[in-house]
Amino acid sequence: MNFREKTAWLNVVAMLAAYSLYFGLLLAGHAAGREVFPMLWLFGSIAVAHAVIVIAGTVILSAQAPKSERARADERDRAIRRRGATTAYYVLLVGMMVVGVYMPFVESGAPLANAGLFAIVAAELVNSAVVLMSYRRGWHG
Amino acid sequence: MARPPFTNDIRTLRFLAGEMTQGDLGDRVGVTRQTIAAIEQGKYSPSLEVAFRIAHVFGKPLETVFQWDETGD
Numbered sequence: 001m002n003f004r005e006k007t008a009w010l011n012v013v014a015m016l017a018a019y020s021l022y023f024g025l026l027l028a029g030h031a032a033g034r035e036v037f038p039m040l041w042l043f044g045s046i047a048v049a050h051a052v053i054v055i056a057g058t059v060i061l062s063a064q065a066p067k068s069e070r071a072r073a074d075e076r077d078r079a080i081r082r083r084g085a086t087t088a089y090y091v092l093l094v095g096m097m098v099v100g101v102y103m104p105f106v107e108s109g110a111p112l113a114n115a116g117l118f119a120i121v122a123a124e125l126v127n128s129a130v131v132l133m134s135y136r137r138g139w140h141g
Numbered sequence: 142m143a144r145p146p147f148t149n150d151i152r153t154l155r156f157l158a159g160e161m162t163q164g165d166l167g168d169r170v171g172v173t174r175q176t177i178a179a180i181e182q183g184k185y186s187p188s189l190e191v192a193f194r195i196a197h198v199f200g201k202p203l204e205t206v207f208q209w210d211e212t213g214d
Binding site: 002069071074075076137138139140 | 145171172173174175176179182183184185186187188191
């Protein structure tokens with residue numbers, strides 16, 4: 001498994017862990033699901049923890065990887081990244097449409113922001129999944 | 142993932158070029174070792190530029206390195 005594949009796995013695992021906790025707490029009745037300030041605190045804490053884990057993991061993976069693997073992305077890496085981003089775009093597009101439809105039925109901004117956040121997380125997970133699948137199974141660009 | 146409608150002899154040509162490694166070829170072509178491995182396995186179709194660069198490294202015409210597979214399409 002090369003360096004770029006490992007960083008994609010790191011992103012998936014960190015994002016799944018961070019946002020499973022976040023949305024799990026919302027489903028369990030945390031105030032962040034209804035009120036703006038608790039939502040900002042919870043989201044802020046989880047986003048910072050997520051960022052720290054990804055940065056620390058990337059630093060460790062970079063230190064372990066041979067220099068040749070850390071070189072600039074080549075045409076295959078870019079083709080795979082484009083494929084992931086293109087697929088994720090449609091997930092985000094549909095997610096934002098759902099948020100738009102949901103908007104008239106909510107009174108505060110918190111549920112709406114959480115719905116938007118869920119769409120972004122889903123799109124990012126799809127992006128990473130497509131990237132990982134393309135590295136494993138091949139992609140002709 | 143469907144295989145591309147062409148095959149290649151990169152592995153053989155590397156062997157004949159003094160057992161050149163995938164990493165060496167990748168360095169000379171400007172791609173990673175993993176990309177050379179993916180091309181050899183038919184998991185990635187290189188751009189025309191990279192295909193020409195690979196052929197140039199071996200001093201062979203393009204059609205000696207990549208062959209259209211009549212049965213594959």
